[in-house]
Amino acid sequence: MSLTTARGVARNVLFSSATQAWSLLLALVSIRIVVNGLGPDAYGIFAIAGVLLGYVAFFDLGLTPAVVRSIAIHRATSNAESVERIIRTAFAALIVLGLLGGAILALLTPFLVGSLLHIPSSLQADARFVFYLASVAFVFNMCLVIFAAIPQGLQRLDLLSIRNLLLTTGTTVGQIAVIEFGGGLRWLAAVSFASNVASLAVFAVLAPRLVPGVKFWPRISGDVLRELGAFGAKRFVSQVGVQAVFLLDRIIVGAFLPIRAVTFYSVPLTITQKFLVFHGSITNAYFPAASELHGLRDAARMRRLYLTAMKLNAVIILLLVSIVGGFARPILDAWLGPAFATGSAAILVVLALAYGLTALVGVSAHLTDASGHPGWTATYISASAVVNVVLSLILVPRVGAIGAAYAMLIQNGLGGIAFMLWVQWRLLRLSIGQMMNQLIRPLGAALVITVFALLLSPHLHGTIQVLLALAAGTGLYLGLTWVLGVWDERERRLAWETISTAVPLSRRK
Numbered sequence: 001m002s003l004t005t006a007r008g009v010a011r012n013v014l015f016s017s018a019t020q021a022w023s024l025l026l027a028l029v030s031i032r033i034v035v036n037g038l039g040p041d042a043y044g045i046f047a048i049a050g051v052l053l054g055y056v057a058f059f060d061l062g063l064t065p066a067v068v069r070s071i072a073i074h075r076a077t078s079n080a081e082s083v084e085r086i087i088r089t090a091f092a093a094l095i096v097l098g099l100l101g102g103a104i105l106a107l108l109t110p111f112l113v114g115s116l117l118h119i120p121s122s123l124q125a126d127a128r129f130v131f132y133l134a135s136v137a138f139v140f141n142m143c144l145v146i147f148a149a150i151p152q153g154l155q156r157l158d159l160l161s162i163r164n165l166l167l168t169t170g171t172t173v174g175q176i177a178v179i180e181f182g183g184g185l186r187w188l189a190a191v192s193f194a195s196n197v198a199s200l201a202v203f204a205v206l207a208p209r210l211v212p213g214v215k216f217w218p219r220i221s222g223d224v225l226r227e228l229g230a231f232g233a234k235r236f237v238s239q240v241g242v243q244a245v246f247l248l249d250r251i252i253v254g255a256f257l258p259i260r261a262v263t264f265y266s267v268p269l270t271i272t273q274k275f276l277v278f279h280g281s282i283t284n285a286y287f288p289a290a291s292e293l294h295g296l297r298d299a300a301r302m303r304r305l306y307l308t309a310m311k312l313n314a315v316i317i318l319l320l321v322s323i324v325g326g327f328a329r330p331i332l333d334a335w336l337g338p339a340f341a342t343g344s345a346a347i348l349v350v351l352a353l354a355y356g357l358t359a360l361v362g363v364s365a366h367l368t369d370a371s372g373h374p375g376w377t378a379t380y381i382s383a384s385a386v387v388n389v390v391l392s393l394i395l396v397p398r399v400g401a402i403g404a405a406y407a408m409l410i411q412n413g414l415g416g417i418a419f420m421l422w423v424q425w426r427l428l429r430l431s432i433g434q435m436m437n438q439l440i441r442p443l444g445a446a447l448v449i450t451v452f453a454l455l456l457s458p459h460l461h462g463t464i465q466v467l468l469a470l471a472a473g474t475g476l477y478l479g480l481t482w483v484l485g486v487w488d489e490r491e492r493r494l495a496w497e498t499i500s501t502a503v504p505l506s507r508r509k
Contacts, residue, residue, distance in 0.1 A: 045185060071150065274320075287369065311486070373427075
C-alpha cells in the first residue's frame with residue numbers, strides 16, 4: 001500500500017516548514033546574544049566546531065539517504081523482514097563509522113588548534129576542549145542518523161518536526177542561559193553536546209514504535225550492505241562535494257584570514273543556510289515519496305509530485321532571497337550593530353543569491369537520487385565542488401571573506417541551472433517552458449519585493465522598523481502570489497484542508 005498522498009506530503013511540508021521557521025527565529029535571537037557574549041574570536045571557534053560536527057553528513061558514506069530510500073521502497077512492497085535487516089545493518093555500520101570519525105577528529109585537534117587555525121593563545125585551551133567534546137558528539141550524531149532515517153523513510157516528518165521543535169528550543173534556551181549567567185565557550189559547547197544526547201534518547205524511544213517487532217541490535221547482512229553500498233557509494237561522492245562546498249568555506253577563510261573574519265562570514269552564512277533548511281522541509285518530504293513512486297513505477301504521479309515540489313520550493317526560496325538580499329544592511333545593523341552591517345552586508349547579499357540558486361537546483365538532485373541515478377548528482381556536485389574550492393582559494397586571499405561567497409555564486413550560476421534542465425528532461429520529459437511555467441509568477445513577485453526592499457532599506461533604523469518592513473515585504477509577496485495566480489484551485493483547497501487538519505492529525509497519531 002502506497003503511503004504517498006497529496007495530503008500526506010502537504011502535511012509533512014507544513015510541519016517541517018513551521019518547525020524551521022521557529023528554528024530561524026530562535027537562531028536570530030540566540031546568535032546575537034551568543035556573539036556579543038563570547039566575542040568574535042570565541043564565536044569563530046564555536047562556528048568551526050559546528051563545521052566539524054557537520055561532517056557527520058560526509059562520514060556516513062552515503063548510508064543515510066540509502067537507508068531512507070530502501071525503507072520507503074521495501075515498505076511499499078510489504079517486505080517487513082527486509083526493513084529490519086536494513087535497519088540493523090545500517091546501525092552496525094554507522095556505529096563503526098562514528099567511532100572512527102570521532103577518533104580522527106580527536107587526533108586532529110592539536111593540529112587544528114595549534115597550526116591550522118589562527119586562534120589567539122588565550123583561547124587555545126578552550127578551543128581544544130570544544131574540539132575534543134565535538135569528537136565525542138560526533139559518535140552520538142552518527143548513531144542518531146539511523147533513528148532519524150526511520151520516520152523519514154516512513155514519511156512521518158511530523159514526528160521529526162515535533163522532536164526538532166522541542167530540542168531546538170531547549171538548546172537555544174540553554175545557550176542563552178549560559179551567556180546570561182556568565183558562562184563561556186566551554187559551557188556553550190556542553191549545552192550543544194547535551195542536545196545531541198537528548199536527541200539520541202528521544203529517537204531511541206520513538207523509532208521502535210514506528211516499526212514494531214523490529215530488532216535494533218546491530219548486525220551486518222552482506223546482501224543488504226551491498227544494496228545500501230551500491231546506492232550509498234555514489235551518494236557519498238555527492239556528499240563529499242557538498243561538504244567541500246558548504247563547510248570548507250569557513251575553514252578556508254579561517255586559514256587565510258584572522259579568526260574574527262570567520263565570524264563576519266559565519267553570521268550571514270548562518271542566515272542564508274537557513275534557506276536550505278526550508279528547502280529541506282520540501283525535499284525531506286519529496287525524497288521518500290518519490291522513492292516509493294519510483295519503486296511502484298508510477299511515472300504520472302511522480303511527474304505531478306515533482307512539479308508541485310518545484311513550485312512550492314521556488315515560492316519559498318524566492319521570498320527568502322528577495323527580503324534577505326534586499327534588506328541585508330538594515331537586518332545586520334539592527335541585529336548586531338553597524339560594525340557587523342559594514343563587515344557582513346555585502347557578504348549576506350551574495351550568499352543570499354548563491355544559496356537561493358542552490359535550493360532551486362536541489363529538487364532536481366533529489367529526483368535523480370529517488371530515481372536510482374545518484375551517479376548523475378555525484379558527477380554534477382563533484383565538478384561544482386572543484387570549481388568552488390579552487391575559486392575560494394583564489395578569491396579569499398585577494399578580496400577577503402566575501403571571496404568565498406563569490407565562489408559559491410559563480411559555481412551555482414555556471415552549472416546549477418543547466419543540471420536542473422537536463423535532469424528534468426531526461427527523467428520526466430519536462431521542457432524549459434514547462435519549468436518556467438512553475439517559476440515565472442513567483443519570480444515576478446520576488447522582483448517586486450526586491451525593488452521594494454532596496455527603496456525602503458536606507459530609511460530603516462532600529463529593530464522595530466526592520467521587523468515591520470520584513471513583515472510588510474512578506475505579506476506583499478504572498479499577496480502577489482495570489483494575485484498573479486501562482487496557486488490553482490486544487491492547490492488552494494489542499495492547503496486549507498492540510499492546515500485545518502494538521503493539529504488534529506498530529507494529536508491522533
